Amino acid sequence: MNYEAVIGLEVHVQIKTRSKVFTRVGAGYGHEPNTLTDPVVLGLPGALPVMNKAALDAIIKAGLLLGCEIAPVCKWDRKNYFYPDSPKNYQISQYDQPICLGGAVEIELPGSARNVMGEHKRIPLTRIHLEEDVGKLNHGATDSLVDYNRAGTPLMEIVSDPAMHTADEAFAYLTSLRATMIYGGISDCDMEKGQLRCDANISIRPVGEKRLGTKVELKNLNSISFVRDGIAHEIKRQIGVLERGGTIVQETRDYDGMTGTSQSLRSKEEAHDYRYFPDPDLMPVVVDVAWKDRIRAECPELPFDKQRRFLAEYQLPYTLTSVLVWDRALADYFEEAAKLAGAGKAQAVGNWITNDLLRELGGARLTVAEARVRPGHIAALVQLVDSGVVLTNAAKEIFVEMFATGDQPGVIAERRGLKAAPTDAGELEQWCRDAIATNAKALAEFKAGKDSAINAFKGPVMKAAKGKANPKLVDETLRRLLAAM
Amino acid sequence: MSAELHFHSIAEAAAQLEAKTLSAVELTQAVIARTKAVEPRVRAFLSTDEATALAQAAASDARRAAGHARGPLDGIPVGLKDVIAVKNQPLTAGSRMLANFVSPYDSTAAAKLQQAGAVLWGRLNCDEFAMGSSNENSAFHPTGNPWDVSRVPGGSSGGSAAALAAGEALATLGSDTGGSIRQPAALCGVVGIKPTYGLVSRYGLIAYASSLDQIGPFARTVEDAAIVLRAIAGHDERDSTSFRTEIPDYRAELQTRRGPWKLGLPKEYFGEGLDPEIAAAVERAIAFYKAQGCEIREVSLPHTQYCLDTYYIIATAEASSNLARYDGVRYGHRAKNAKDIVDLYFQSRAEGFGAEVKRRIILGTYVLSSGYYDAFYLRAQKVRTLIRQDFLNAYKEVDALLTPTSPIPAFKLGEKSDPLAMYLCDIYTIGVNLAGLPAISVPCGFTRGNLPIGLQLIGQPFQEASLLALAHSYDRAHDWSSRHPKL
Numbered sequence: 028m029n030y031e032a033v034i035g036l037e038v039h040v041q042i043k044t045r046s047k048v049f050t051r052v053g054a055g056y057g058h059e060p061n062t063l064t065d066p067v068v069l070g071l072p073g074a075l076p077v078m079n080k081a082a083l084d085a086i087i088k089a090g091l092l093l094g095c096e097i098a099p100v101c102k103w104d105r106k107n108y109f110y111p112d113s114p115k116n117y118q119i120s121q122y123d124q125p126i127c128l129g130g131a132v133e134i135e136l137p138g139s140a141r142n143v144m145g146e147h148k149r150i151p152l153t154r155i156h157l158e159e160d161v162g163k164l165n166h167g168a169t170d171s172l173v174d175y176n177r178a179g180t181p182l183m184e185i186v187s188d189p190a191m192h193t194a195d196e197a198f199a200y201l202t203s204l205r206a207t208m209i210y211g212g213i214s215d216c217d218m219e220k221g222q223l224r225c226d227a228n229i230s231i232r233p234v235g236e237k238r239l240g241t242k243v244e245l246k247n248l249n250s251i252s253f254v255r256d257g258i259a260h261e262i263k264r265q266i267g268v269l270e271r272g273g274t275i276v277q278e279t280r281d282y283d284g285m286t287g288t289s290q291s292l293r294s295k296e297e298a299h300d301y302r303y304f305p306d307p308d309l310m311p312v313v314v315d316v317a318w319k320d321r322i323r324a325e326c327p328e329l330p331f332d333k334q335r336r337f338l339a340e341y342q343l344p345y346t347l348t349s350v351l352v353w354d355r356a357l358a359d360y361f362e363e364a365a366k367l368a369g370a371g372k373a374q375a376v377g378n379w380i381t382n383d384l385l386r387e388l389g390g391a392r393l394t395v396a397e398a399r400v401r402p403g404h405i406a407a408l409v410q411l412v413d414s415g416v417v418l419t420n421a422a423k424e425i426f427v428e429m430f431a432t433g434d435q436p437g438v439i440a441e442r443r444g445l446k447a448a449p450t451d452a453g454e455l456e457q458w459c460r461d462a463i464a465t466n467a468k469a470l471a472e473f474k475a476g477k478d479s480a481i482n483a484f485k486g487p488v489m490k491a492a493k494g495k496a497n498p499k500l501v502d503e504t505l506r507r508l509l510a511a512m
Numbered sequence: 513m514s515a516e517l518h519f520h521s522i523a524e525a526a527a528q529l530e531a532k533t534l535s536a537v538e539l540t541q542a543v544i545a546r547t548k549a550v551e552p553r554v555r556a557f558l559s560t561d562e563a564t565a566l567a568q569a570a571a572s573d574a575r576r577a578a579g580h581a582r583g584p585l586d587g588i589p590v591g592l593k594d595v596i597a598v599k600n601q602p603l604t605a606g607s608r609m610l611a612n613f614v615s616p617y618d619s620t621a622a623a624k625l626q627q628a629g630a631v632l633w634g635r636l637n638c639d640e641f642a643m644g645s646s647n648e649n650s651a652f653h654p655t656g657n658p659w660d661v662s663r664v665p666g667g668s669s670g671g672s673a674a675a676l677a678a679g680e681a682l683a684t685l686g687s688d689t690g691g692s693i694r695q696p697a698a699l700c701g702v703v704g705i706k707p708t709y710g711l712v713s714r715y716g717l718i719a720y721a722s723s724l725d726q727i728g729p730f731a732r733t734v735e736d737a738a739i740v741l742r743a744i745a746g747h748d749e750r751d752s753t754s755f756r757t758e759i760p761d762y763r764a765e766l767q768t769r770r771g772p773w774k775l776g777l778p779k780e781y782f783g784e785g786l787d788p789e790i791a792a793a794v795e796r797a798i799a800f801y802k803a804q805g806c807e808i809r810e811v812s813l814p815h816t817q818y819c820l821d822t823y824y825i826i827a828t829a830e831a832s833s834n835l836a837r838y839d840g841v842r843y844g845h846r847a848k849n850a851k852d853i854v855d856l857y858f859q860s861r862a863e864g865f866g867a868e869v870k871r872r873i874i875l876g877t878y879v880l881s882s883g884y885y886d887a888f889y890l891r892a893q894k895v896r897t898l899i900r901q902d903f904l905n906a907y908k909e910v911d912a913l914l915t916p917t918s919p920i921p922a923f924k925l926g927e928k929s930d931p932l933a934m935y936l937c938d939i940y941t942i943g944v945n946l947a948g949l950p951a952i953s954v955p956c957g958f959t960r961g962n963l964p965i966g967l968q969l970i971g972q973p974f975q976e977a978s979l980l981a982l983a984h985s986y987d988r989a990h991d992w993s994s995r996h997p998k999l
Contacts, residue, residue, distance in 0.1 A: 070837040073597045073716040116836035302880035307723035
C-alpha cells in the first residue's frame with residue numbers, strides 16, 4: 028500500500044528583546060547561571076508580571092510578515108504544570124485568544140538541478156502566540172541544577188496546519204520561517220542556542236484517505252537537518268508498524284539525532300491537563316490600527332519576494348538570486364553595488380559578490396557588515412573591468428588586496444601596476460598584422476565565415492603586449508584589419 | 513485624646529510630633545513596651561525587629577530636626593500583615609512553607625509607607641496564605657481578640673486588627689480577598705478599609721486570589737485610615753492591574769464632603785443568620801444617618817445568594833495556581849530525603865501547607881480541570897459579572913450601601929470546626945470583592961458581652977474620598993474608637 032504522511036510543525040522562536048517578557052531584567056545567552064533573574068523571574072512570593080511591549084511589537088511584526096490576522100484583542104492565560112524549570116509552576120501563555128491567526132509560510136522545494144527554481148508552496152499557519160520561556164536543567168550524577176537565566180525570555184510558538192507531506196517540505200518550511208524571522212530582526216534563530224526549537228506532529232494514511240491517522244509528536248529536533256532526518260525516520264517507522272499489522276499509538280517520542288533513533292516519552296494517557304485559565308495578573312492587550320501600521324512600516328521585503336524582484340529587475344540568473352536573497356545584509360549590499368555600478372552591470376556585480384566576496388568573507392570569518400570592501404568598491408571594480416582599464420585576472424588580484432586593505436580598486440591598480448597598458452595604437456596594429464600574417468589557416472577559416480577563428484590571433488597579440496592589452500581594443504583592431512583583407 | 517501614647521490616633525501623635533512635644537523614638541519605644549506587655553496574651557505578631565524600628569524612628573526624628581519631615585505618617589509605628597513583603601524582613605504568610613523565608617525585596621505598599629516616613633513595626637499573624645476568618649489557620653499560633661483573648665480576632669488579617677486594638681501599633685496594613693480586613697476590623701473594634709480593586713498596588717503582596725486581593729489599612733479612626741490610604745494608594749507600573757487615577761488628599765476631603773447621602777440597605781444583607789445585637793447596632797447607625805438628613809431606602813442585590821459559591825470557585829482556582837510556586841525547589845520548605853522530583857513536590861507541599869490551604873488548592877485544581885472548567889470556573893465568572901452589575905444597578909439609586917460587616921461578633925477559639933460555618937462569616941463582605949468595590953468597616957457599638965460590632969459602608973469604584981467622608985461623619989459623632997480593651 029502507498030502511504031502519505033501528514034506533518035504539522037510547532038516551532039518555538041525566542042524573540043530578541045533587551046529585557047525579558049514580563050519584567051525588566053535583561054535577556055541573553057551565555058551568562059553566569061542565575062544572574063539574569065529578579066523576583067519576577069524566580070517567581071518569588073508577591074512578584075507580578077508586567078508585559079514587555081517590545082516583545083509584542085516583535086510578534087506583531089512576525090504576524091504581519093507571515094500574513095496573519097492580528098487579533099484586535101488578545102489575552103494571557105496560565106498553563107499549569109509542575110516542573111523545576113518553570114519557576115511559578117505555571118507558564119504565562121496564550122490559550123484561546125492568540126495574538127496571530129492564520130497566515131502562511133512560503134516554501135521552495137528542491138529544483139531538478141541546482142540552477143533550476145523548484146516548486147513553490149504556501150504552508151498555512153494555524154496561529155502564533157506569545158509565551159515565556161522556561162529555565163534550563165543540568166543533570167549531574169546525584170543531583171540536578173536549574174539555571175533560570177532563560178526563564179522569562181519571550182518565546183513565540185508558531186503552529187502550522189497539518190499541511191506538509193514530506194521531510195523535504197518540513198525542511199523547506201523551517202528554512203523559510205527561519206529566514207523570515209532573521210529578516211524581520213525578530214530572532215537570530217540560532218538553534219544551538221535554543222533560539223529556534225521544533226516539534227513535529229506526524230501521522231500517515233493510505234494515499235487517497237481523507238481522515239487523518241493517529242499522530243505522534245516528535246520532540247527534540249534541535250537542528251534543521253535533525254528535523255528532516257527525524258521526520259523521515261518517523262514516517263518510515265510508522266509505515267513499518269502498519270505494514271507489520273500493528274497500530275500507531277498516540278504518543279510523544281524523543282528523537283536522538285546522533286543515533287538517528289527515537290523512543291517513546293509518554294503516551295496519550297499520561298498527557299497533562301494544563302488547567303488553562305486567564306491570568307488575573309495581566310490585562311488583555313488591545314492592538315489598534317495605528318499600532319499595526321507602525322509595525323507594518325518596519326516590515327522588510329521577504330526573501331522570496333526579493334528573489335522574484337531580482338530576477339525581473341536585474342535579470343539575474345536564478346543561481347545568483349538564490350545565493351543573494353537569503354541573507355538580508357548581502358541582498359542589500361548587492362542592490363547598493365548594482366545601483367552604483369549602473370545599468371546592465373548587475374550580473375557582474377552579483378558574480379563578484381557571490382564568488383569573491385563570499386569566499387574572502389568565509390576565509391576571514393567576517394560578516395558582510397564587517398567587510399572593508401563596500402558596495403562602492405565593487406561598483407568601481409566592475410566599471411574598471413568593463414571599460415578595459417583592468418583585465419579580469421588583474422581584477423581578481425585587486426579584489427584580494429581591496430578586501431585586505433579597503434583601498435579603492437583604482438588606487439590598487441595604480442600602485443600595483445595592474446592597469447591594462449595604455450597601448451599605442453600603431454604598435455597594437457602592428458602586433459595584429461603580425462599575428463594575422465603568421466596564421467594563414469585561421470585567416471582562411473575566418474574568411475570562410477568561422478567567426479571564432481579570430482581568437483587564434485588574440486593569443487600572440489596578448490603575448491606581444493605582455494598581457495596588458497585591452498582585449499576589447501584588440502578585438503576591434505583585428506576585425507578592422509580582417510575586414511579590409 | 514488618649515493619655516496613653518500607644519492608644520494615640522495617628523492624627524494626635526502627628527500633631528505632637530510636629531509640635532516636638534513627642535519624638536518618634538519615644539512613640540516607638542512606647543509601642544514596643546506595650547507590645548512586650550500584652551503580646552503574651554494577644555499573640556498578634558509573628559516576628560518583630562526592635563533595632564530596625566528604632567533606627568527608622570531615629571531617622572524620622574533626624575529628618576524632623578532638619579526640617580524635612582514628610583507628613584503625618586513620619587515617625588508613626590505601622591505593623592504589616594505577614595503577606596506584605598519588606599526587604600530583609602521575614603515573609604511567612606502564616607505558613608510553615610515560608611517559615612524561614614526572608615524577602616529580598618520591598619512590596620510597593622511597604623516602600624510607599626517608608627517614603628512617607630512610617631516606622632515599620634513587626635510582622636503580623638494571619639491565617640495561612642490569607643485563607644480563613646479567625647486566624648486559627650496560622651501555622652504558628654492563633655491570635656487572641658484583645659477584647660476577650662479566648663475569642664478569635666477574625667481573619668485573615670486577624671493579627672493586624674488585634675495588634676491595633678491592643679495598642680501594639682498606631683496603624684496596620686492587612687489584605688482583603690473576601691472580607692479579610694473588614695471582618696477582623698469589626699471583631700476587634702477598629703476601622704478597616706478594603707479599597708477598590710486596583711487602587712493599591714499588589715506588587716509584593718503574597719497572592720491568594722489575584723483578581724480579588726487588595727491591601728488596605730486598619731486604623732483607630734476614619735481620619736487615620738484616610739491618612740494611611742493616601743500614602744499607599746496609586747498606580748504602580750509593577751502591577752498591571754493597578755489603576756491610573758489621581759489620589760486625592762482623603763483627609764482634607766473629609767472636611768469638604770458633607771452629604772447628605774442617599775444610602776441603600778440591601779435587603780439580602782439583613783436576613784436570617786444576623787445576630788440580633790448586631791442588627792440593633794446597625795439600626796442605630798441607620799437612625800443616625802437619617803437624623804443627619806440622609807435618605808435611606810431598601811435596595812436589592814438579587815444575586816447575593818450566589819456570592820459564596822462564586823467566591824469559592826474563583827478564589828480557589830486562582831489560589832491553586834498562585835500557590836503552585838511553593839514546591840521546595842527554589843525557596844521555602846523542602847522535604848528531606850525525597851526520592852525524586854515528584855516526591856519532593858508531594859512531601860514538601862504535604863508538610864508545608866496546612867489543612868485549609870490544601871482544601872482550597874484541591875478545590876481550585878478541580879474547578880479548573882478539563883471537563884469541569886466550563887461548568888464551574890467559566891460559569892462563576894459569568895455570575896461574578898451579574899453580582900457586580902447588581903451593585904452598579906443599586907448605585908443608580910443610591911450613593912452608598914450600608915450593611916453589617918459580620919453576621920456575628922467574635923466567636924470562641926476552636927468554636928467553628930466546620931469549614932462551611934467559617935465561610936459564612938464572610939457572607940456580607942465577599943460580594944464587595946467579587947464586584948471590586950471599596951468598602952469600610954467602622955466600629956458601631958458593642959454587644960452586651962462587650963464585643964465590638966462593625967458597620968460596613970460600601971462605596972462606588974474609586975470613590976474612596978466619598979466613602980471615607982460618609983464613614984467619618986458617623987465616626988466623629990461617636991466615641992467607639994476611644995474605648996480600648998482592658999488587657
